[in-house]
Amino acid sequence: MIIKPKVRGFVCVTAHPEGCAAHVQEWINHIKTKGPIKEGPKKVLVVGSSTGYGLASRITAAFGSGAATLGVFFERPSEEGRPATPGWYNTIAFTKAARTAGLYAKNINGDAFSDDIKKQALDLIRADLDQIDLVVYSLASPRRVHPKTGAIHKSVLKPVGTSYSNKTVDTDKGIVSTVTIEPANEQEIADTTTVMGGEDWELWMNALAEAKLLAPGAQSVAYSYIGPEVTWAIYKNGTIGLAKNDLERAGKNIDSLLKLNGGGRAFISVNKALVTQASSAIPVVPLYISILYKLMKAAGTHEGCIEQIQRLFATQMYHGGKPQFDEAGRVRIDDWEMRPAIQAAVQEIWPRVTTESLGTETDIAGYRTEFLKLFGFGLAGVNYEAETEPHVPMI
Numbered sequence: 001m002i003i004k005p006k007v008r009g010f011v012c013v014t015a016h017p018e019g020c021a022a023h024v025q026e027w028i029n030h031i032k033t034k035g036p037i038k039e040g041p042k043k044v045l046v047v048g049s050s051t052g053y054g055l056a057s058r059i060t061a062a063f064g065s066g067a068a069t070l071g072v073f074f075e076r077p078s079e080e081g082r083p084a085t086p087g088w089y090n091t092i093a094f095t096k097a098a099r100t101a102g103l104y105a106k107n108i109n110g111d112a113f114s115d116d117i118k119k120q121a122l123d124l125i126r127a128d129l130d131q132i133d134l135v136v137y138s139l140a141s142p143r144r145v146h147p148k149t150g151a152i153h154k155s156v157l158k159p160v161g162t163s164y165s166n167k168t169v170d171t172d173k174g175i176v177s178t179v180t181i182e183p184a185n186e187q188e189i190a191d192t193t194t195v196m197g198g199e200d201w202e203l204w205m206n207a208l209a210e211a212k213l214l215a216p217g218a219q220s221v222a223y224s225y226i227g228p229e230v231t232w233a234i235y236k237n238g239t240i241g242l243a244k245n246d247l248e249r250a251g252k253n254i255d256s257l258l259k260l261n262g263g264g265r266a267f268i269s270v271n272k273a274l275v276t277q278a279s280s281a282i283p284v285v286p287l288y289i290s291i292l293y294k295l296m297k298a299a300g301t302h303e304g305c306i307e308q309i310q311r312l313f314a315t316q317m318y319h320g321g322k323p324q325f326d327e328a329g330r331v332r333i334d335d336w337e338m339r340p341a342i343q344a345a346v347q348e349i350w351p352r353v354t355t356e357s358l359g360t361e362t363d364i365a366g367y368r369t370e371f372l373k374l375f376g377f378g379l380a381g382v383n384y385e386a387e388t389e390p391h392v393p394m395i
Contacts, residue, residue: 002387003083005377007172010280012375014082016384017392019376020089026379027056027306028097031063034310040065040318041134043215045121047072047112047204050087051374052276053223054138056309059094061134064313068104068129072112072121074141083390086277086375095395104128109394112139113200115147122211131215132208137201137222140278144195147203155195156239157282158184164233167353169287171280171367176355179283184239196243198222198250205254209261216262219317220254222247224268226334227288228343230350231273234284244268248328267323269316269331271308275370287353288346290362292337293370295345297363301336304370308333 006014037060044061048054049071061067071094075087083089091107098105106124110117125132143154161183168179184192201222208214224244226236235241251268258264273279273289280286296302303311312333315321323331336342353361372378 001081001083001390002385003390004384005372005375010171010286011277012372012377014375015084015086015089016376016382016388017083017089017092017390018388019379019382019384020086021093021376022379022382023373023376024055024059024090024093024097027059028063030306031060031310034064034314036066037064037314038319040313041067041219043067043129043132044069044134044136045072045125045132045208046070046136046138048137048139049073050075050091052138052140052278053271053305053309054136055087055090055094056305057136057138059306060309060313062094062098062103062105063101064310065318066103067134069098070106070108070121070124070129072108072110072117074111075109077394078390078392084392088394089376089392092392092395107394111145113141113144113147118204118207122207122213125208125213126211131213131218133215133218135205135208135214135218135220137204137220139200141195144200146194153191153194155192155243156184156188157234158182158188159233159238160184160189160242166230166233166284167287167350168283169290169358169364171286171290171364171371174355174358174364176287176353176358181234181283189239189242192239193243193246196240197246198248199246201247202250202253205257205266209257214258214261214264216264218258218261218264220258220264220266221269221312221317222251224248224270224330225273226270227273227285228338228346230346231285231288234282240282248330252329267325267329267331269312270334272303272334272337274305274308275367275374276305277374280371286367287362290358290364290367291346291349291353292342293366294361294363295342296336297366299342301339301342303336
């Protein structure tokens, strides 16, 4: 079939297999140009490995330090007349490239929140890898079936306490408007923390520790975002921010666990605002990202997912680098985004942005380009007019 992008709201409902493979190869090429990461990880588990920061972590570990990687993800295969999700195609492309390079790469597709998937992962690690020296937790999901109670919890993106109004942009139609979001109730706050907080990260790490599958000195990292004040009501101080607070709580517990295991460590890395499938769904944030991209590209400091994670591994976690923690014990690779000059410029531009000025005041074109690349569209060297085979089996 010929696959074209079909955008509905903040999501593209189609994905292109060759395009996704080209995107993955771009990221692999970037890591190769940076050279090897000395003293990097060698046996890595990535929970949430198929897109965004999780995929970037897997590529960085594999092609930056020759690591064996096990990826856990939840992606949908193709159906009659419908291509698979981009993460499905991304994983196949990565796995082929890794194995061609002589690297171990295996995959588990299923609900990472479940006990069954955890057991599958533990069994595979025990059989193939002996012990893991890095666990990357990069799971983003709208819902979670709790493994102990069977209850279904759904996350929401809402402010807490009072309603919130601010500018937002329809990135597809290019319309700037004001959005008002009503506050979450107590149940929604609790459910969002259950889905996006740190409980599942702890369950993974405790299971690995109990099974003695963590190498001495093993590390674990999870990813978060703080951002500027203009996004705080919907992010840092909203339901997702409270969930991230719980992620930090879990990180401290896991850090204590790993320190007892040969001096390992766990921490949260606060990353830059980027176009991802998750960030596209958050009101206000896509407009902020569009402004940020324009400013950081002009300053020569713009980074995507792969650049961020390569910098994290090479300057903070490995290669002789030592993590530079903030007052809350977090690593900050959002440091270039949060430079005062960049944020002052965002504040200056923000009130000027209208539907009419969107194209000049922001990098909405760059946002759209990056958004479509998530789904395998707009990649050089891919013939989007040609027939392609959407039914590709997982390997």
